[in-house]
Amino acid sequence: MAEKRERYQNRIELLQGTLDLLILQTLQWGPQHGYGISVAIRNRSGELLQVDTGSLYPALHRLEKQKWIRAEWRISENKQRAKFYQLTAAGKKQLTRERSKWSQLSDAIAGVLNPEQR
């Protein structure tokens, strides 16, 4: 049990920055519940990114604690009670910051990988 737990935690750390960015970006298009977020990320990434629930839910709760997203119980389109997450004003600002950080990072990595193109 302890080992498995360790594995989950390691993965969270690995994905933390990017997963937060992906969640915030997904919520940019409107309120969504946990399952919806994981489906959206999977679909939009062309089935490449599989979000692990053991990373997703801690991330959602952490973002909520940081007041970047807000949670609310609502009825889904399938007439089912679900917890919907929604971006806050602070969350929107954070998204902008994360996005610019991400593009800087990917530029930098691209620069290192392909030095001749610069």
Added chain:
Amino acid sequence: MSFWRRKKRDADLEEELQSHLEMAARDGMEGGKGKREAEQAARREFGNVGLVKEVTRDVWGSRWLRDAADDARYGMRMLAKNPGFAIVAILSLALGIGATTAMFSVVYAVLVNPYPYANSDRMVHLVVHDANGNRRYVNLNGPQLQQLRQASSVESSAAMDGWDLTTTEGDLPENVQGVYLTSNAFVHFGVPTLLGRGLLPSDAPEGQDPENVAVLGYQFWQRHYGGDPGIVGKNIQLVHKTYSIVGVVRPRFTWGDGEVYLPLKLTADPVRTYFPMIRLKPGITRAAANAEFQSLLEQFAKQTPTHFPEHFRMAIEGLNDHFVTDIGGTLYLLLAAVALLLLIGCGNVSILLLARGTARQHELAVRSAIGAEGSRLLRQLLTESLMLSFTGAIIGVALANSLVKLIMNWLPEFSFPHEAAISINLPVLFFSVSLALLTGIIFGISPALQSARPDVAQVMQANTRKITTGVRGRRTHSVLIAGQIALTLLLLAGAGVAMRGFVRMMRVNLGYDPHNTMSVGIPVHDNTYTTWEARRAYFSQLLQKVGAMPEVDSAGLSTNATPPSNGWEQRFEISGKPVAEQQRARVNFISAGYFSVLRIPLLQGRIWDESETMHGSKLALINQTLARQYFPNGDAIGSEIRVPELKGEPPFQLAVAGSDGWFQVIGIVSDARNDGLRNPTKPSMYVPYTISMPVWTQILVRTKVPPLRILRAVREQIHTVDPDQQASRNVRDLDGWITTQPEWEQGHLVATLFAGFAILALALAATGLYSVISFAVSQRTGEFGIRMALGARPKDVLLIVFRSAAKSVTGGVLAGVVVTITLNRVLARWIQGSSLDAMILAGVILLLVVTSALSCFIPARRASSVDPTVALRYE
């Protein structure tokens, strides 16, 4: 996070994850799967639900709380496994915390928050110091009070007057302490009533007699009416006047110890004076107020010179100032004593924890080896000590509750404000909890620090058979033991000093015989027996009736002369000698029978007779001290003395004509204590009570049976003379007059509590020493086995054990002696009437050494009687 919020969050998370699974399954079914298959697929893809929940919960940040619960559970198990250790540790703490809490609650109630009145910190008494530095409360008459109210430093003022009233409804009149208050007084105090209303301005309308309304004191309401909640609106008859009860005050409103509060109307009569109550404006300093009142009172002194000392200096006092000087030092001293007790208790627990830490080294090393961090172990150990201290605190508070009741009974009756509510209240509880936290950390931290970082390699490799323990642990033990012994010595010495002072006071030569004698107070009602002749006849008739009772051996009148603290201190003059300002004597107004009732022998001359009493003849007896001091040539008898201030003030004080003239000295009586139990007897003179009679006298009665047993019979006799005449409440025998002297009560309080605390400290220190030695012996059983196998005799082993204890005991005693001698000055100031001497110190050291030897002896004998073959196989 609270328990309930966490539960709600847990349920929330559960539902959130459940809805995820259901939605995934629904999507699967829409993709063409069967219901079961879709559900299984969703679950597979989701992963371990329990694990997801756990990692999500970690985000909430309440992990430490769950860890703390684990620590507590584990700690509980450890304590339950060592009940002996737990009980000794918890009791050590409970005694310390209990005693400290009790003392603190007294200090808090008496010195920190004594009064329920609004802005009581700005309420002051008018006090002046006369030329000799004696303090005196100032009473003012009606017009003067009006003027005082206008003073610029006064925010609000009211006035009071007190009379002993009596109920006239029952079979025998009962004394009721009446306090008359101006109608603004309840606004002045700012304390709402418990039932009904307080006095209002309409109760004493301008230019009319006050309404017959009464507000009851809480105690009186409880005692006389059994706390009847429907009392408001009923009537009470006092001295044949019917008053309508309009309210009951709160329990802490005890101004003037009033039993009934009645409206007071100030009169313009310059003779009639009242007690002023003043609240200063905010920001007015005492010095500024004193300056203003000084000039005001000097002006008043010109109007009514007899109400003021000749030369005086204003020194207003806050409500509690007098009590602070009276008993503040004593209370702080006792608080310091219990703090020492608490420290000794903490030392005990530290010792026990250290010893157990050594025993647990193996366990802690194993935990450390399998991955517990040092900080985690530290927290575990601190949790255990906090559990001990909080359990100790809970028991301690329960103990404190009973101790507080005991202390309350022993507090000198008039040395603390009766408004003070001495109880275990919220601030006190807060104090106890802080104390528990603090002690938990103090005694827990050093053992925890030592044990939390075990040297894993060493412990794990070490042979399970120990030959000797490490030096470091033993050194800490020695220091703790020495510290405990030093503090115990200090407490024992303090107790010795206090007890000797008290015993000396109890053995004091009184000069009179207090046994089988009581003093029955006779408060004369307002506007009765207002002429000298009438009052003289009344008093002598009372005396005669009581003296004729068969149970009575002898009786006498003592207006102001009931020992051991009696007389009216006045300046006197001797005929034919120069007048000295400092020449003072205590003037006593008595009947001729006084000396035989108290068995005070007449040394020379004679006592006045009955007809001289009835005439108010100006004759005086003096005591030995006065004779020795002012008539060293033995020419006292036949000389003449006079007391210039001895004047009447009708209708209250009825004096014979020429009472401030010359008195002939006709006899000398033996000295009897007249200035308390501690001070030497002051010069005093005795004159016939008929010289000057106030609205109060006392009948001294020597009886053939225990005196209080015939009190009711005496009251019945008084009743036959005047059916309205009550006896004062709290009639006591003369032994009771001694034990209610402030110095007696204070000495009793300090001696008893100090002795109790010191005995507890001794017991705690002995327990500490015993635990250390037992522990050391058990650790060294193997060593002793080897020594004995090699030829050591039991005596040698006994010696080894004693020698190991001797060092710390000697060190502790030496340190204690140094501390005690250093603090001697402080002790001497607060424990009056006695100081440290070599006898006490030697006795205390002997007691400590013997106790220490006894606590070593039991474990040492166990060590020396060990069988070598068993010892070597030990463990």
